Amino acid sequence: MRETPAFSPGTWALHGLVLIIVCIAEAIGVLRLPIGIAAIILLPMLYAFAMGIVLNPNITRATRRLLTPGVQKFAGGMITIAITPFVAKFGTTVGPQIQAIIDAGPALILQEIGNLGTIAIAFPVAVFLLRMGRETIGAVYSIDREPNLALIAEKYGLDSPEGAGVMGVYATGTLIGTFVFAIMPPLIHALGLFDVRALAMSCGVGSGSMLAACTGALVNVVPEQKDLILGLAGASNVLTYATGLYVGMFVALPLTEWLFRKARPELYNQG
DSSP states (O other): OOOOOTTSHHHHHHHHHHHHHHHHHHHHOOEEEEETTEEEEEOHHHHHHHHHHHTOTTTOGGGTTTSOHHHHHHHHHHHHHHHHHHHHHHHHHHGGGHHHHHHTHHHHHHGGGGGGHHHHHHHHIIIIISOOOTHHHHHHSSOOOHHHHHHHHHHTOTTSHHHHHHHHHHHHIIIIIHHHHHHHHHHHHHHTOSOHHHHHHHTOSSOHHHHHHHHHHHHHHOGGGHHHHHHHHHHHHHHHHHHHHHHIIIIIHHHHHHHHHHHOHHHHHHO
8 A cells, every 4th residue: 555645635635624523523512411310421522533433434435535545544643643742731630649649559550450341241242142253352351452452463463363353342442432431421420439539540441532531521520620530540541551461461361362262162272
């Protein structure tokens, strides 16, 4: 595939579409939809994400001539660059909240045990309900963000069944995870079961878009705790990147392989 220059007509069209989407999303603003004791908070990011999906060349034929495969590849590479200022902003919130982070230290570290929850919930569904093959290993051993994707790519290759599984969940998480993370915090907070600090830490799952949606919704619910929420969420996200890879490498992935070998030995041995 030919590389697309950063300032080709196709990329200028991409920048123009992105600017239009951002302007429309910001014009709509934050919407609150009351449902009983809670409210669903819709953020501009959600509208932008929805419009981006609609304009996807695989969905809307009208954009195929503008958003060629080369432009799409360029856009994918720009995600990391675009999210960098956002991550840096979270870094500046960690310092002022360092005491609160220290106080929550054990909880921040132990939250990585929650990564194993994907195995407990998703493995039975993948193996016994959906009858998936070795794709199960890549799909269920984590929430499949960038570090987890890299681990599968290194061990199996992305052209393997495990690679297909991790890429499927990665794409699904990118498309749907932002919506889920924007809706869940206000609903769970309304139940009164969890401290706002716990909800803030739960936002840091190693995904920039999910982190933004989750913290944005939570800050809208508890604006007076904005600095605390951003500080804990940012620290949680950093720790997830730092420790999540090792949990996946030494605990989650071997455990998933062992479970799959026990549940579907005939398919495991084919690999």
